[in-house]
Amino acid sequence: MRTIDESAGGQTAGTHHTTTHRTTHPGRAARAGVPTLHLPRNSPENGAAGNRASVPAQASTGVADLLRGPVRSARVLLSVPAAVYLTVQTPQGPDVVGVLTSDAARLPLGCVLFRPSNGRPLVSVPSGAPARVGGGRLVVGDLTVSAAAWWDPRPKLPTARPALLPEGVRQLRAALYGEGVPHSAFVLPGLPSGPSGPLAALRGAVRRADLDAALRTATRLVGLPVFVKPSRAGSSIGIT
Incomplete structure (x- = not known):
């Protein structure tokens, strides 16, 4: 808002000065008197981590409950060029889920990426590093994987004759x-x-x-x- 401050003696040289005031527009919650907590834009709680682009994968139905369930803490078991394996604590005990490249052995616990390995570890994290599994995603290091398709690891047995x-x-x-x-x-x-x-x-x-x-x-x-x-x-x- 632009205002003019005039002295009582009239408009003379040097008596004019212009001040600019920045006006803020409070949100609906603030206008209603509800206490609010202002988070920095780069805060993880403000959704920066949740908005990270995910890499699509073909997930095994054997790990569907882990992926679709609540977000759980996990730990890195092993990280190699063709796979990274995580251990997840569940009410039934520890479980294992892996992120595999398309040329890795297709294990029934894996989420298979749509690309082959390139000779470098999938994720540059050591064993024991923290990770998260659940809420439709698997997050380890700077890699976020989501299920874009599903595959059933159960073998198709021939009909008994x-x-x-x-x-x-x-x-x-x-x-x-x-x-x-x-x-x-x-x-x-x-x-x-x-x-x-x-x-x-x-x-x-x-x-x-x-x-x-x-x-x-x-x-x-x-x-x-x-x-x-x-x-x-x-x-x-x-x-x-």
Whole structure:
């Protein structure tokens, strides 16, 4: 607001001076008499950190609860060119979430960026550095990641087809003992071969094309001492 201050003796040289007053316009809260707290523009509480641009990523549904949940404190476990891993304390215990480049191993706990690694660490922070996870974002150092898409880490298993069980067991028997071996000769050293043994139960399940019984029997075979050798462990895996 511009004002003119005139002396009582009239307008004479040197008696005029101009002063400029800066007027402020209080906000609605101040005009209503509500106490207000003025924050500097660069204050994190004033939203400077929250307005940071985020990097889009394809997030695993395995970490959806962490990302969508409340903001939680986290710590850096490891930072390498292809990934940075964080540990997050939850009511159920510590959990792990990672930020991965597109050429990193796609782990079920990761948010995959849409770019490959460039030979430098994703974030220049040491192990143990603070981070935040939640509220739709993951913040570590100067990197802020948000989920732009989702992927399901659960493998898509083939549909069970009991009719293929006999053929699968025949191929397994042929691989172990050769073609032309009678069905009843399908035995493994160290396992009972009588009518009450697990292999007899497996043969019966295969003959009946009973998938549930075959899987239950094969599960009984896994972990038995006879399967400690890698070759025999592979045989049990082939059955299941």
